[in-house]
Structure formats: structure tokens, C-alpha cells
Amino acid sequence: MLYLIGLGLGDAADITVKGLQAVKRCSRVYLEAYTSVLTVGKEALEEYYGMELILADRDLVEQGADQILKDADVTDVGFLVVGDPFGATTHSDLVLRAVHAGIPYKVIHNASIMNAVGCCGLQLYNFGETVSLVFWTETWRPESFYDKICKNRTAGLHTLCLLDIKVKEQSIENMMRGKKIFEPPRFMTVSQAADQLIQIIQRRRGEGEELGMTEDTVCVGVARLGADDQTIRTATLRQLASCDLGGPLHSLVVTGRLHPLEVDMLRVNAEPDALQHLHMIDSSTYCS
Amino acid sequence: MLYLIGLGLGDAADITVKGLQAVKRCSRVYLEAYTSVLTVGKEALEEYYGMELILADRDLVEQGADQILKDADVTDVGFLVVGDPFGATTHSDLVLRAVHAGIPYKVIHNASIMNAVGCCGLQLYNFGETVSLVFWTETWRPESFYDKICKNRTAGLHTLCLLDIKVKEQSIENMMRGKKIFEPPRFMTVSQAADQLIQIIQRRRGEGEELGMTEDTVCVGVARLGADDQTIRTATLRQLASCDLGGPLHSLVVTGRLHPLEVDMLRVNAEPDALQHLHMIDSSTYCS
Numbered sequence: 001m002l003y004l005i006g007l008g009l010g011d012a013a014d015i016t017v018k019g020l021q022a023v024k025r026c027s028r029v030y031l032e033a034y035t036s037v038l039t040v041g042k043e044a045l046e047e048y049y050g051m052e053l054i055l056a057d058r059d060l061v062e063q064g065a066d067q068i069l070k071d072a073d074v075t076d077v078g079f080l081v082v083g084d085p086f087g088a089t090t091h092s093d094l095v096l097r098a099v100h101a102g103i104p105y106k107v108i109h110n111a112s113i114m115n116a117v118g119c120c121g122l123q124l125y126n127f128g129e130t131v132s133l134v135f136w137t138e139t140w141r142p143e144s145f146y147d148k149i150c151k152n153r154t155a156g157l158h159t160l161c162l163l164d165i166k167v168k169e170q171s172i173e174n175m176m177r178g179k180k181i182f183e184p185p186r187f188m189t190v191s192q193a194a195d196q197l198i199q200i201i202q203r204r205r206g207e208g209e210e211l212g213m214t215e216d217t218v219c220v221g222v223a224r225l226g227a228d229d230q231t232i233r234t235a236t237l238r239q240l241a242s243c244d245l246g247g248p249l250h251s252l253v254v255t256g257r258l259h260p261l262e263v264d265m266l267r268v269n270a271e272p273d274a275l276q277h278l279h280m281i282d283s284s285t286y287c288s
Numbered sequence: 289m290l291y292l293i294g295l296g297l298g299d300a301a302d303i304t305v306k307g308l309q310a311v312k313r314c315s316r317v318y319l320e321a322y323t324s325v326l327t328v329g330k331e332a333l334e335e336y337y338g339m340e341l342i343l344a345d346r347d348l349v350e351q352g353a354d355q356i357l358k359d360a361d362v363t364d365v366g367f368l369v370v371g372d373p374f375g376a377t378t379h380s381d382l383v384l385r386a387v388h389a390g391i392p393y394k395v396i397h398n399a400s401i402m403n404a405v406g407c408c409g410l411q412l413y414n415f416g417e418t419v420s421l422v423f424w425t426e427t428w429r430p431e432s433f434y435d436k437i438c439k440n441r442t443a444g445l446h447t448l449c450l451l452d453i454k455v456k457e458q459s460i461e462n463m464m465r466g467k468k469i470f471e472p473p474r475f476m477t478v479s480q481a482a483d484q485l486i487q488i489i490q491r492r493r494g495e496g497e498e499l500g501m502t503e504d505t506v507c508v509g510v511a512r513l514g515a516d517d518q519t520i521r522t523a524t525l526r527q528l529a530s531c532d533l534g535g536p537l538h539s540l541v542v543t544g545r546l547h548p549l550e551v552d553m554l555r556v557n558a559e560p561d562a563l564q565h566l567h568m569i570d571s572s573t574y575c576s
Contacts, residue, residue, distance in 0.1 A: 013306040086406030099556050109404040111397035118374030119395050125418040268387050
């Protein structure tokens with residue numbers, strides 16, 4: 001049996017009881033380590049489970065799937081994913097390979113940012129399409145996520161923005177030289193994401209485009225959701241561009257139309273400097 | 289401390305280790321029992337935790353919140369919610385009351401249908417706004433969810449349809465007589481939901497409206513997600529109208545534009561009679 005086990009968000013104790021029981025049954029367990037991270041590392045999980053884990057990077061999952069699935073028809077193999085196992089496309093691929101090899105699989109679900117973000121005070125059923133922000137390079141500065149955010153806002157909906165993670169990336173130079181030297185991991189911060197959005201807004205304003213959001217749009221920055229030191233900051237986009245929410249992972253929510261109950265909840269988690277802007281929402285249209 | 293603890297989907301062992309530890313610390317624990325249900329009842333949870341639970345119906349949560357929060361500043365009180373604690377608006381209200389009473393709260397997240405539905409093979413970031421279907425009555429037959437589904441489909445997005453739950457409902461007669469007699473609980477099935485959608489489609493077709501979906505649109509019915517006997521059936525809306533997916537809870541997904549990997553995943557879970565329709569998708573536009 002192949003067990004795809006969600007680890008949830010936070011630390012080792014966020015696994016479900018069912019998930020932990022499955023881990024203990026497995027003869028080998030992989031830890032997927034490139035689409036998300038917990039606030040604790042591999043060693044902390046190993047100590048918690050009392051067993052060694054095999055780190056599964058992108059290469060192993062995408063090219064070495066046969067290795068992961070080896071003997072999984074006669075023994076139990078675990079595949080641990082931060083959040084829920086179906087947060088990333090790449091795991092569908094692993095399931096398909098298992099199915100085609102006649103290996104049974106079982107999914108043990110857990111919280112992911114896609115539902116846990118509800119704790120910021122915004123109702124999950126008021127969210128539109130989720131978008132991803134990638135690190136811009138000199139030559140690649142995609143803006144399609146901005147249009148999706150504006151489309152959601154036009155429909156009154158909030159947008160969850162998932163922020164880029166780069167682990168085990170090679171520089172172009174090292175890649176061309178065939179050197180297996182990896183850059184330090186990078187995790188996009190709320191501040192970096194807000195800065196990208198502001199750059200897009202300013203460029204489009206310069207071109208006379210009608211804007212679907214501005215620097216004053218109320219947003220919510222969340223960091224390390226589910227961990228003891230989770231941080232939720234409600235503020236304008238401009239304010240978030242200069243905030244420091246600490247270590248990874250970060251996510252950003254751009255609000256759409258706000259219901260009074262949502263405003264009340266946002267206020268609970270708002271930093272003092274953002275309260276003023278929620279007051280503004282209160283006295284105007286519930287949609288900055 | 290007020291602990292809002294997600295139970296996940298399925299049975300008692302779907303609670304997280306952190307959640308179970310919190311339950312054991314609490315001097316009293318409420319079980320929210322009107323927005324969702326597990327495949328096991330209160331008694332099974334009580335046996336699992338080794339303690340008694342207090343059933344929290346809508347009346348208690350909405351009108352007796354003070355009772356739930358009583359002494360929570362000096363002792364630990366647990367509030368168990370099927371899925372994730374922030375799936376339902378009503379729990380935001382409980383949090384707000386706690387905050388205003390100066391009671392600290394902590395959320396222990398878990399899987400909810402909003403993210404676990406990814407196991408049907410459709411990518412979570414290809415979902416648009418979530419909709420709710422309520423049981424129609426003689427005089428109240430809302431159709432707004434249909435328009436939202438069509439709007440999502442136009443944008444190429446899938447739609448998760450949450451299906452109505454009626455627990456502890458009074459008949460109008462008993463309510464008027466002030467009799468505390470409650471109707472048996474009702475859970476909308478995939479078949480009932482598909483039937484409502486077909487009625488809307490047929491009515492609008494009769495009025496010459498251009499249709500955003502038809503009886504042949506590929507949908508996915510899911511039942512008891514996360515439980516050992518979970519059922520996932522990919523089929524046309526028409527086929528789902530006559531299917532029996534067994535006991536609650538059910539949810540329905542209406543597909544939007546399908547990515548080839550999504551088609552492959554849907555095929556894994558497709559009943560034989562639906563395979564043919566996925567072949568049709570394959571050879572046409574990836575959007576029925």
C-alpha cells in the first residue's frame with residue numbers, strides 16, 4: 001500500500017492519529033520537501049516518529065517515482081506531504097503511476113493553507129480562484145496572477161496568493177557546467193509579494209489602465225499558519241510591503257467585498273496601524 | 289483557553305495528535321453537531337477520548353455562547369468541529385465573543401471538504417467560488433448557485449457544491465405550536481443535488497436561455513470523503529441524478545475546463561459507465 005499522508009501545517013504533532021499509525025506501519029517513509037515546509041525539519045519528524053525518513057526532492061518524485069513505489073504492492077510505503085497530499089499537481093502523478101502499476105493507495109488528509117487560511121477571519125466560500133506568485137527574474141516578470149485577483153475582486157471574492165518556494169535550485173551557471181551545487185532555499189515573503197503587486201499597479205497606472213486594486217486595498221499577510229508563533233497581519237498592501245512577518249511560509253490574501261462579520265474578525269487580528277483602514281471600510285462600502 | 293479543534297473527515301482517528309492532546313487537557317468539551325457530521329457518532333468519539341462530550345446544537349452555539357465560554361479564562365474548554373473549525377461562519381462568531389470576553393483562543397486545524405476534495409483528481413487551484421445547495425421547499429427554490437457554477441465554468445473553473453444538512457429542524461406546524469419535536473435529520477445526496485440542477489437546466493432551456501452547463505456536463509459525486517468507505521464517482525450530471533452513493537455526507541463537483549492530468553485522475557475514480565464520457569472529453573475540447 002502507498003500511503004499519501006498529509007502533515008498539516010505547523011509542527012510534528014499536526015499529523016493526524018490515523019496518519020501517525022500509518023507512518024509506523026510503513027517499512028520506508030519519504031518526506032516530500034520541495035512544495036512546502038513545516039516549521040520543524042526532517043530531524044524533528046524522525047525523532048517524533050522514531051524512524052528515519054528519506055528526503056524526496058523534485059528529481060526523486062518526478063523522475064524516481066519507480067524507486068518510491070518499489071515493492072509497495074507487498075509492503076507499506078509512506079509519502080509525507082506538508083499540508084494535504086493533493087495540494088500539488090506532482091502528487092497526482094505519483095498516484096497515477098501507483099494505479100498503473102497495480103499498487104493500492106490510500107490518502108490521509110490534513111489541513112492545508114487552502115482551508116486553514118479561514119482563520120484570518122475571511123469566509124472560505126467568499127474566496128475565488130487561488131493564484132501563485134513566482135519570484136521574478138530579470139527576464140521573466142509574469143503578471144497574470146494580478147488579473148486573476150482583479151477578476152475575483154470584481155466578483156466580490158477574496159484571493160489566496162500562494163508564494164513561491166525555491167529549494168535545491170541551481171544557478172544557471174552551475175546548471176550549464178553540470179555542477180550539482182545548489183542555491184540556498186528561498187521563500188517569498190509577504191513583503192516581497194506586496195512589492196511585486198505594487199510594481200504591477202504602478203506600471204499599469206502609468207499606462208492609464210483602470211485599476212482593480214490599489215496600494216490601499218486591504219490585504220492579510222499570514223506566516224507560519226498553524227504553528228505556535230503564527231502571525232496574521234491585516235493591513236493595506238502598502239503597509240504589508242514594508243512588514244516583516246518572520247520565517248517561512250508566508251501567504252497573502254487580497255480581500256474582495258467584506259461582510260461585516262469578516263471586518264470584525266479581521267479587526268481581531270489587525271495590527272494597530274491597520275485598524276484605521278478597517279474603520280474606513282466600515283464607514284464606506286465594505287470594499288476598498 | 290478556548291480550543292477550536294478540527295476533527296477532519298472520516299472517523300475518530302482523523303483528529304490530529306495536537307488536537308487529541310488539547311482535548312485531553314480540557315475540563316469540558318463541546319461537539320458541534322449541526323454544520324457537518326463524521327461517519328461515527330458522539331458515542332464513538334467519547335469512547336476514543338475517554339470522556340463525555342456535550343452536544344452543541346445551533347441553539348446552544350448561537351444563543352448559549354456564554355455558557356460555552358463560561359470560565360474559559362481559567363480552565364481549558366474544547367469546541368470540536370467536523371472538518372476545520374473555520375468551515376462555518378457561526379464559529380467566527382464564537383471566536384469574536386471569546387475575544388471580547390478577554391478569553392484566549394487557539395485553533396487546531398484539520399482537513400475539510402474544501403481541500404480534501406482534491407483527492408477526486410481535480411486541482412484545487414482550478415476551483416472557483418464554492419456554492420451551497422439547500423433543500424428546495426414548495427415556496428423557496430433558489431437558483432443563484434446555478435449562476436455561480438456557470439460563471440466558474442465560463443472562467444474554466446470547477447465548482448465545489450456543498451449540500452444541505454438539516455438536523456434538529458422543526459416542522460412549521462410544530463414550531464407554531466411551540467412543540468420541541470424535531471424532524472429526522474436530512475442530508476442532501478448527490479442524486480438530489482443533480483436532480484435540482486437538471487430541473488434548473490430544463491426550466492431555463494424552456495425559456496430559451498443559453499446554457500452554461502447541461503445534463504451531459506461531467507461532474508464528480510463524492511461521499512464520506514476520508515472514511516474507509518469513501519466513494520468517488522465521476523459521471524455526467526444525468527448519470528449522477530440516478531446514482532446511490534450511500535450514507536452522508538455527500539458533495540458534488542461540477543467540472544470546468546479539464547487539464548489532461550485531471551482527466552487521467554478522474555478516469556482512475558470513474559465508474560465504468562462514465563469512462564466513455566471522459567473519452568469524449570479526451571477527443572474534444574477538454575471542456576464538456
